[in-house]
Amino acid sequence: MAGAVGRVVRRCYPNALRRLLPCLYRVYTGEFLDITLCSTVKAKSNPQDHARATEGPCNTPKPGVFDLINKAKWDAWNALGSLPKETARQNYVDLVSGLSSSSDSSSQVKPEADRKQSGYETLVVTSEDGITKIMMNRPAKKNAMTMRMYEEIMLALKAASKDDSAITVLTGNGDYYSSGNDLTNFTDIPSGGVEEKAKNSAILLRDFVDCFIDFPKPLIAVVNGPAVGISVTILGLFEVVYASDRATFHTPFSHLGQSPEGCSSYTFPKIMGPAKAAEMLIFGKKLTAAEACAQGLVTEVFPDSTFQKEVWTRLKAYSKLPPNAMRISKQMIRNREKEKLHAVNAEESSTLQERWLSDECMNAIMNFLTRKAKL
Numbered sequence: 423m424a425g426a427v428g429r430v431v432r433r434c435y436p437n438a439l440r441r442l443l444p445c446l447y448r449v450y451t452g453e454f455l456d457i458t459l460c461s462t463v464k465a466k467s468n469p470q471d472h473a474r475a476t477e478g479p480c481n482t483p484k485p486g487v488f489d490l491i492n493k494a495k496w497d498a499w500n501a502l503g504s505l506p507k508e509t510a511r512q513n514y515v516d517l518v519s520g521l522s523s524s525s526d527s528s529s530q531v532k533p534e535a536d537r538k539q540s541g542y543e544t545l546v547v548t549s550e551d552g553i554t555k556i557m558m559n560r561p562a563k564k565n566a567m568t569m570r571m572y573e574e575i576m577l578a579l580k581a582a583s584k585d586d587s588a589i590t591v592l593t594g595n596g597d598y599y600s601s602g603n604d605l606t607n608f609t610d611i612p613s614g615g616v617e618e619k620a621k622n623s624a625i626l627l628r629d630f631v632d633c634f635i636d637f638p639k640p641l642i643a644v645v646n647g648p649a650v651g652i653s654v655t656i657l658g659l660f661e662v663v664y665a666s667d668r669a670t671f672h673t674p675f676s677h678l679g680q681s682p683e684g685c686s687s688y689t690f691p692k693i694m695g696p697a698k699a700a701e702m703l704i705f706g707k708k709l710t711a712a713e714a715c716a717q718g719l720v721t722e723v724f725p726d727s728t729f730q731k732e733v734w735t736r737l738k739a740y741s742k743l744p745p746n747a748m749r750i751s752k753q754m755i756r757n758r759e760k761e762k763l764h765a766v767n768a769e770e771s772s773t774l775q776e777r778w779l780s781d782e783c784m785n786a787i788m789n790f791l792t793r794k795a796k797l
């Protein structure tokens with residue numbers, strides 16, 4: 423497989439790739455990436471340096487899907503690969519020193535000042551008025567979803583499922599809701615090569631979507647702007663989707679050599695009928711907010727000028743309803759579908775694992791990364 427891809431790369435992108443993406447070029451042509459370099463960069467902000475520094479390379483079995491915190495720690499430790507112990511130790515010391523100075527300054531903050539939950543790098547998570555708000559926070563990158571963002575959303579959902587809020591909201595910061603999967607996710611290749619990368623990504627995707635399938639409280643999407651790819655497909659797993667009239671809904675999977683995920687191959691035909699679903703999922707038709715509402719994917723559309731005010735007023739009222747009644751009603755609506763949704767998720771994830779290794783997909787990603795293509 424790597425040989426075939428290498429031939430395509432050598433034929434199509436001999437110079438641009440050498441100049442712009444030396445790492446990617448070496449990966450796809452069979453000269454595998456210097457993993458130590460990647461790990462060192464990653465490790466600079468990684469608490470798992472502690473484990474790496476004291477215990478060496480990852481040596482424990484991977485925790486189960488639902489053990490989110492230990493699994494996140496394990497993934498981070500495992501990702502450090504062959505980072506030298508001394509470097510890991512120094513990175514850990516630097517990190518801890520940074521943390522202690524920032525915690526000194528946070529002790530100055532008045533306790534009632536905010537209920538923002540710290541520790542997230544890609545999200546802003548707040549809990550107020552019975553609502554936990556998970557806001558994707560990479561506005562300069564159109565809230566493209568990095569591996570870290572997937573992990574953090576899972577952690578935030580897990581925490582929200584246990585906190586005292588009645589409802590949970592996912593939204594985006596800036597002009598986009600989300601541009602979907604961050605296409606640079608595919609450039610960080612582990613020592614096992616592209617096959618291992620595809621396998622790990624499929625596991626992460628499946629875990630991520632499982633968290634939405636199993637989420638026990640009403641889940642609301644506040645779609646503040648354009649939504650692409652996985653940020654659209656998972657909407658079929660939300661109870662309510664409110665959209666600004668600036669929002670668009672785009673699933674360009676064929677253009678990217680990919681296939682549907684987020685259970686959309688099952689939820690979209692159910693929501694909008696097979697013909698409309700096919701136009702979106704096979705032909706990549708981009709819907710306006712009004713079209714998405716007419717097809718049942720969106721609950722209600724608001725003028726952008728009053729979107730935030732109207733939606734949050736509505737949500738604050740909903741959050742005062744009895745939380746247990748809302749949970750139970752959600753369970754009644756969703757539970758008989760759960761098994762089916764998990765099976766669909768497993769199938770979509772394993773199909774994508776193969777798609778990511780296809781020439782069609784790799785060419786599409788390289789076209790984006792070398793600035794030859796945008797949606």
Ligand SMILES: CCCCC/C=C/CC(=O)SCCNC(=O)CCNC(=O)[C@H](O)C(C)(C)COP(=O)(O)OP(=O)(O)OC[C@H]1O[C@@H](n2cnc3c(N)ncnc32)[C@H](O)[C@@H]1OP(=O)(O)O
Nearest residue numbers: 563564566601602603604605606623626627651652796797
């Ligand atoms: C665990 C793995 C699970 C995988 C699950 C699979 C999911 C499938 C999908 O989600 S498919 C969808 C993938 N998304 C895309 O293909 C979108 C690609 N982006 C674009 O086409 C455009 O950026 C745009 C149309 C979203 C916005 O165009 P615009 O001209 O308005 O803005 P810029 O292109 O200048 O974007 C600003 C910077 O943001 C970077 N960026 C935007 N989206 C992504 C992305 N998806 N991945 C990586 N980077 C993205 C863009 O490169 C600019 O960065 P720069 O300022 O450094 O140049």
